[in-house]
Amino acid sequence: MPILADSNSRIIVQGITGREASVFTKESIQYGAQIVAGVTPGKGGQTIHNVQVFDTVQAAKQSHNADATVIAVPAPFVRDAALEALAAEIKLLVIVTERIPRRDVVTIIENATQLDARVIGPNTLGVISPNRTRIGMCGGNAKDVRRAYMQGPVGIMSRSGGMMTEIANQLTQSGIGQSTCVSIGGDPIVGSTFLDLLPLYEKDQETKALVLFCEPGGTMEERLSEYLNANSCRLPIVAFIAGRFADRMQGIRFGHAGAIVERGRGSPSDKARLLRNSGVYVAEKLSDIPQLVKENT
Amino acid sequence: MKILEIDAKTILSKHSLAIPQGTVVTSPMEAFNAADSLSRPVVLKVQIPSSGRMKAGGVKFAQTPDEAKNEAAVLLQTTINNYSANNILLEEKLSVNSEIFLGITYDADSRTGVILGSVSGGIDVEKSDKIARAIFSPQLPPPDYIGRQIAIELGYESKDLLNLSRIITALVTCFIQSDALLLEVNPLILTSDHEWVIADVHMELDDDALFRQKELLKHVPYSNDLVLQTSDFEQLAKEIDSSDHRGVAGRLVAFDGNLGMLMGGGGASMTIFDAVLNAGLNPANYCEIGGNPSVKKVKELTKLILQQPSVDKLAVIMNVVSNTRTDLVARGVIKGIVELGLIPKDVISVFRIPGSWEKEGYDILDHYKVSYFGRETSIDEAVDSIKCRF
Numbered sequence: 001m002p003i004l005a006d007s008n009s010r011i012i013v014q015g016i017t018g019r020e021a022s023v024f025t026k027e028s029i030q031y032g033a034q035i036v037a038g039v040t041p042g043k044g045g046q047t048i049h050n051v052q053v054f055d056t057v058q059a060a061k062q063s064h065n066a067d068a069t070v071i072a073v074p075a076p077f078v079r080d081a082a083l084e085a086l087a088a089e090i091k092l093l094v095i096v097t098e099r100i101p102r103r104d105v106v107t108i109i110e111n112a113t114q115l116d117a118r119v120i121g122p123n124t125l126g127v128i129s130p131n132r133t134r135i136g137m138c139g140g141n142a143k144d145v146r147r148a149y150m151q152g153p154v155g156i157m158s159r160s161g162g163m164m165t166e167i168a169n170q171l172t173q174s175g176i177g178q179s180t181c182v183s184i185g186g187d188p189i190v191g192s193t194f195l196d197l198l199p200l201y202e203k204d205q206e207t208k209a210l211v212l213f214c215e216p217g218g219t220m221e222e223r224l225s226e227y228l229n230a231n232s233c234r235l236p237i238v239a240f241i242a243g244r245f246a247d248r249m250q251g252i253r254f255g256h257a258g259a260i261v262e263r264g265r266g267s268p269s270d271k272a273r274l275l276r277n278s279g280v281y282v283a284e285k286l287s288d289i290p291q292l293v294k295e296n297t
Numbered sequence: 298m299k300i301l302e303i304d305a306k307t308i309l310s311k312h313s314l315a316i317p318q319g320t321v322v323t324s325p326m327e328a329f330n331a332a333d334s335l336s337r338p339v340v341l342k343v344q345i346p347s348s349g350r351m352k353a354g355g356v357k358f359a360q361t362p363d364e365a366k367n368e369a370a371v372l373l374q375t376t377i378n379n380y381s382a383n384n385i386l387l388e389e390k391l392s393v394n395s396e397i398f399l400g401i402t403y404d405a406d407s408r409t410g411v412i413l414g415s416v417s418g419g420i421d422v423e424k425s426d427k428i429a430r431a432i433f434s435p436q437l438p439p440p441d442y443i444g445r446q447i448a449i450e451l452g453y454e455s456k457d458l459l460n461l462s463r464i465i466t467a468l469v470t471c472f473i474q475s476d477a478l479l480l481e482v483n484p485l486i487l488t489s490d491h492e493w494v495i496a497d498v499h500m501e502l503d504d505d506a507l508f509r510q511k512e513l514l515k516h517v518p519y520s521n522d523l524v525l526q527t528s529d530f531e532q533l534a535k536e537i538d539s540s541d542h543r544g545v546a547g548r549l550v551a552f553d554g555n556l557g558m559l560m561g562g563g564g565a566s567m568t569i570f571d572a573v574l575n576a577g578l579n580p581a582n583y584c585e586i587g588g589n590p591s592v593k594k595v596k597e598l599t600k601l602i603l604q605q606p607s608v609d610k611l612a613v614i615m616n617v618v619s620n621t622r623t624d625l626v627a628r629g630v631i632k633g634i635v636e637l638g639l640i641p642k643d644v645i646s647v648f649r650i651p652g653s654w655e656k657e658g659y660d661i662l663d664h665y666k667v668s669y670f671g672r673e674t675s676i677d678e679a680v681d682s683i684k685c686r687f
Binding site: 020075076099100101102103104106107109110125137138139140141144145147148158159160161162163165166169170173186188189213215216218219220223240242243244245246285286287 | 403405406408409410434435436473476478503505506508509561562563564565567568570571572574575587615616617618619620651652653672673675676677678
């Protein structure tokens with residue numbers, strides 16, 4: 001039983017009539033995902049790849065009993081789409097749109113938290129439980145997804161959607177499958193961090209190890225390290241931290257407030273050191289990941 | 298988008314926040330006249346998008362109009378962090394009772410807005426450990442008690458407390474309504490007349506929200522000019538990117554190495570760039586492509602990179618792609634090289650883009666006898682292979 005998404009997940013796509021959304025809808029269905037309805041205000045009554053389109057999330061949910069939504073509307077409309085999904089009591093929102101105003105992202109997450117709903121993203125390629133389902137667009141068309149991803153015991157959480165497929169492909173090439181892979185989103189503020197999702201993986205009997213793809217900036221890795229120092233975790237964790245060059249090159253100087261908020265955290269080498277100190281296996285090279293997973297599970 | 302002090306103050310004054318009397322001057326004579334009409338000691342501050350102005354000598358004080366004239370002449374010759382000072386903000390010097398730091402931003406941990414306050418305002422605030430802190434929701438309107446909480450923690454009472462809390466509420470409102478990512482007042486000065494005045498401000502707007510800030514953008518002329526002052530190379534890359542809405546190609550930063558780089562975007566580019574530096578190679582640029590760019594975009598970008606005088610070879614590396622098409626990138630790269638009269642197999646030091654439409658991409662590369670790597674070769678191995686091409 002994977003986390004977040006399994007073959008029973010009933011998915012709607014908001015913005016299904018868009019160019020990109022219509023493509024990933026078709027590809028997801030070919031992969032086996034149950035995309036039960038789409039929503040585009042003003043285009044209710046149409047069908048896209050045999051999926052019924054509704055004007056509202058409420059109507060789509062009532063007709064098809066959906067439990068997750070992929071939000072792929074243009075950035076200015078994401079806030080509205082997400083609040084509509086939350087009002088319709090959808091409990092899993094995967095927001096693939098990028099370049100959403102920060103104020104809207106925070107607003108969406110606040111509302112989701114109040115309603116006990118989970119947000120993945122924004123700026124995510126989605127969630128995939130190989131062989132079962134995919135919510136979003138990670139891995140591309142069904143044929144490519146099957147080449148890169150295979151079912152197995154390793155969970156992946158990645159701050160980069162593209163690198164999630166790269167890592168899954170590496171593992172698959174080494175004969176190691178994946179349980180659930182989550183592209184958590186590339187934005188500074190995302191709905192679900194490593195730490196938010198860790199308890200789900202801990203409970204998931206199918207998952208035997210975790211691989212993380214980390215990036216400079218933010219405090220997600222630092223938070224995880226603090227948690228691991230204070231709590232036990234049954235899963236061995238392998239992490240790769242990209243952007244180590246940021247330490248050698250003159251970085252972007254944030255304001256005083258940014259520096260105080262992060263209190264000197266956020267540099268890739270600090271992240272590596274802290275994660276290592278809390279028992280995480282830090283891969284120096286991306287290609288070391290499969291070996292580290294093998295050695296430690 | 299960085300907003301210069303002068304423009305930020307215009308925005309803040311629209312939110313009924315008090316700013317010092319002053320004006321922008323561009324010559325020593327204007328400085329003399331401005332100081333003369335204020336008829337009190339003044340401060341002159343260069344308007345550049347770089348913090349640490351004070352420490353870098355970009356802020357001067359003057360007692361008389363003559364001094365103001367002389368200081369302006371010095372400042373106009375000064376270059377700070379590669380920015381020359383064309384505009385100087387000349388303001389009345391405030392009589393200080395006390396000064397504080399206030400910062401407003403978003404916090405990735407709490408995923409809320411956050412207000413930070415410190416009594417040790419000024420340039421060493423980051424070292425201060427007495428920070429008052431409160432979170433807020435960006436869903437309007439901010440409640441006043443948050444400002445009072447900060448003001449009390451900073452040690453103010455009675456009228457100063459109430460006035461300060463009103464200012465904090467106004468700043469938070471301004472932060473939210475402007476779609477700012479950072480609004481930092483440092484220092485906020487309590488004058489000897491017990492008036493709170495914004496002495497200096499750093500403001501940064503959310504680029505992703507500019508589409509709904511058209512009205513505000515009309516009132517920030519100096520900052521708008523700044524956006525235009527990027528280097529030619531980066532400007533050309535931007536033009537290539539905006540010429541076609543398909544895909545992203547052109548987030549480009551130039552270095553002085555000999556290896557031109559076309560890399561997958563985001564995490565991939567960071568991973569690839571790390572591997573390139575670890576292999577001891579000399580990159581000529583940082584350039585991300587993604588989101589399925591058109592052939593034309595990739596072609597133009599390839600030409601731009603290869604036309605840098607220092608560049609001998611090109612490395613084309615992406616993660617296993619699912620949206621970007623291998624064949625379109627291959628076609629764009631080859632077209633760019635051929636249009637420059639060069640030979641693809643000599644120029645391309647490595648090509649590694651497995652994923653969607655890879656078969657079609659490999660056919661194109663085969664036709665031009667360019668060797669390439671597939672998904673069974675890791676990014677690290679692909680990068681290591683470049684070494685023997687030089």
